[in-house]
Amino acid sequence: MLKLQHLSVTFNENTPNEKKALKDINLSLKKGDFVTIIGSNGAGKSTLMNMVSGSLFPDVGDVFINGKQVVHLPEYKRARMIGRVFQDPMAGTAPTMTIEENLAIALSRCKKRRLTFGVTKKRRELFKAYLSKLNIGLENRLMTKVGFLSGGERQALSLLMATFTEPDILLLDEHTAALDPSRAELITQLTKELIETYELTTLMVTHNMQQAIDLGNRLIMMDKGEIILDISGEEKSKLTIEDLLAEFKRLRIEEFESDRALLV
Amino acid sequence: MFLSMFGAVESGIIYAIMALGVYLTFRILDFPDLTVDGSFVTGAAVAAISIIHGVPPIVASLLALVAGFLAGCITGLLHTKGKVNPLLSGILMMTALYSINLRILDKPTVSFFNETTFFKQVQSVWEKTGIDSLMNGLLSSVGLTQVPKTWAIIGVMLMITLIVKLLTDFFLKTEVGLALRATGDNKKMIRSFSANTDSLIILGVGLSNALVAFAGGLIAQHGGFADVGMGIGMIIIGLASVIIGEAIFGTKTIARATLAVIGGAIIYRMVVTLALRVDFLETGDMKLITAVLVIASLVLPNMLKSRKEKKRRSEKRLQIELRRKKEGVTDA
Numbered sequence: 001m002l003k004l005q006h007l008s009v010t011f012n013e014n015t016p017n018e019k020k021a022l023k024d025i026n027l028s029l030k031k032g033d034f035v036t037i038i039g040s041n042g043a044g045k046s047t048l049m050n051m052v053s054g055s056l057f058p059d060v061g062d063v064f065i066n067g068k069q070v071v072h073l074p075e076y077k078r079a080r081m082i083g084r085v086f087q088d089p090m091a092g093t094a095p096t097m098t099i100e101e102n103l104a105i106a107l108s109r110c111k112k113r114r115l116t117f118g119v120t121k122k123r124r125e126l127f128k129a130y131l132s133k134l135n136i137g138l139e140n141r142l143m144t145k146v147g148f149l150s151g152g153e154r155q156a157l158s159l160l161m162a163t164f165t166e167p168d169i170l171l172l173d174e175h176t177a178a179l180d181p182s183r184a185e186l187i188t189q190l191t192k193e194l195i196e197t198y199e200l201t202t203l204m205v206t207h208n209m210q211q212a213i214d215l216g217n218r219l220i221m222m223d224k225g226e227i228i229l230d231i232s233g234e235e236k237s238k239l240t241i242e243d244l245l246a247e248f249k250r251l252r253i254e255e256f257e258s259d260r261a262l263l264v
Numbered sequence: 265m266f267l268s269m270f271g272a273v274e275s276g277i278i279y280a281i282m283a284l285g286v287y288l289t290f291r292i293l294d295f296p297d298l299t300v301d302g303s304f305v306t307g308a309a310v311a312a313i314s315i316i317h318g319v320p321p322i323v324a325s326l327l328a329l330v331a332g333f334l335a336g337c338i339t340g341l342l343h344t345k346g347k348v349n350p351l352l353s354g355i356l357m358m359t360a361l362y363s364i365n366l367r368i369l370d371k372p373t374v375s376f377f378n379e380t381t382f383f384k385q386v387q388s389v390w391e392k393t394g395i396d397s398l399m400n401g402l403l404s405s406v407g408l409t410q411v412p413k414t415w416a417i418i419g420v421m422l423m424i425t426l427i428v429k430l431l432t433d434f435f436l437k438t439e440v441g442l443a444l445r446a447t448g449d450n451k452k453m454i455r456s457f458s459a460n461t462d463s464l465i466i467l468g469v470g471l472s473n474a475l476v477a478f479a480g481g482l483i484a485q486h487g488g489f490a491d492v493g494m495g496i497g498m499i500i501i502g503l504a505s506v507i508i509g510e511a512i513f514g515t516k517t518i519a520r521a522t523l524a525v526i527g528g529a530i531i532y533r534m535v536v537t538l539a540l541r542v543d544f545l546e547t548g549d550m551k552l553i554t555a556v557l558v559i560a561s562l563v564l565p566n567m568l569k570s571r572k573e574k575k576r577r578s579e580k581r582l583q584i585e586l587r588r589k590k591e592g593v594t595d596a
Contacts (some may be wrong), residue, residue, distance in 0.1 A: 079458035094449040097442070105442050109457045113439040
């Protein structure tokens with residue numbers, strides 16, 4: 001479904017600020033895979049997401065979605081295949097437009113936009129049905145401007161907008177990080193339900209290790225632009241936070257040791 | 265007095281089309297577009313020269329519209345593909361258009377009083393309807409001695425402006441229109457929903473200037489001349505109309521906001537006409553009056569709002585104090 005091959009990118013090359021953000025990344029997702037990505041700040045998680053979405057381009061490497069080479073396609077063209085939720089609850093919706101108008105925009109993601117009404121009676125019923133599944137009462141507020149919603153409500157709406165057209169790939173970029181614990185829990189629950197309902201192939205970045213362990217069928221740990229750990233299936237279901245931390249230390253201290261060996 | 269107000273409303277309705285164009289960029293796209301000062305004249309010049317060369321007035325007006333659209337598209341291209349700052353791309357285009365307008369007109373002022381214009385055509389049809397004598401009869405029965413020469417322009421312009429408004433309302437509710445509005449609202453979001461923000465900005469600025477140039481073509485036919493300097497300060501008149509209208513009529517829905525812009529354009533003309541009747545103000549003071557008007561409609565609503573909020577709070581405090589006294593509770 002999603003295939004990344006030899007992705008590399010370096011920012012500010014040949015300057016003191018040079019940063020190898022991704023080093024020869026290879027990753028392949030089957031249809032319905034739900035992969036959680038963890039790693040410290042600057043590990044390359046967001047860069048990886050941006051490579052898939054097309055808001056950044058790699059120096060070398062290929063991106064295939066559904067067998068189609070998309071590495072040259074700009075973000076807006078790839079967006080037909082990709083649903084996306086950002087960390088900032090304000091980023092995924094248009095604040096001065098109503099809930100139904102936002103949903104109408106999301107509905108025309110996979111096709112050419114035409115000169116016909118975006119919100120029709122039929123569509124309004126459809127939107128109501130989708131919104132009522134969120135169980136937060138948004139179905140009665142179709143005409144409310146999104147700017148009046150709380151952060152949690154906006155993020156729930158963003159999540160719905162990103163998923164209900166069943167994209168080939170769903171990208172979740174720390175989408176619960178800016179919410180309070182109870183809202184984050186609600187959004188996590190919704191995420192699980194929506195991904196299961198539509199059987200979406202998902203990449204999710206998170207800083208919450210427990211969340212990374214609980215969700216999905218595969219876990220990836222990144223560090224310094226590389227994938228250093230890739231656990232899936234049964235092995236993942238038995239995973240604990242302690243295991244992860246121990247593994248991280250083992251992998252990185254080994255390298256540290258070898259670096260020191262070089263210095264000596 | 266009545267006649268000058270009548271004239272103010274008449275031209276206000278024509279300028280309202282220009283104001284709707286400014287609304288599209290300034291409010292919908294959040295793109296402060298200064299091309300307007302140039303494209304207004306481009307519209308006037310294209311209409312004037314076409315009519316002088318025997319093009320039917322309606323076609324000439326539509327040509328003005330197309331010319332404005334092209335000018336706007338270039339501004340949009342400068343900003344999106346050339347990555348030039350929005351204000352600067354507008355200023356550059358406005359400057360370039362000054363020379364282009366002079367080329368179209370061939371001299372600073374072209375007058376065509378004796379040519380057949382759109383309004384003259386309308387008037388000749390209008391006279392047969394007998395509306396003029398009816399309206400003027402009504403006016404003289406309420407005691408007005410001076411009656412307007414014709415109601416044709418106000419009548420037909422009311423219709424055209426209303427059609428433009430309804431088309432704008434419709435467009436902004438279509439799938440393309442929604443994407444255009446979201447482009448002005450949240451570019452990151454609309455890109456993630458597969459919209460090409462560059463083409464939408466170009467389209468939006470193009471449409472805006474199409475309306476501006478269309479208004480320019482009509483104003484030229486209304487006055488019977490086109491002048492290379494007639495667009496100076498047009499953007500501020502447009503902004504004044506948008507801001508005054510929004511302050512008075514509100515912006516709850518798109519339909520309401522576009523109506524507000526038309527109302528604002530008419531009120532702006534009326535206020536300027538009234539102000540110029542004050543003895544110590546001269547025609548040259550018009551720009552100052554406009555600036556003061558815009559400042560007032562930006563500042564006053566905020567002041568009123570914060571005063572209302574203060575009043576609400578002090579009332580609430582008073583209520584709580586009264587209740588405490590009643591219950592015999594003291595702070596001590």
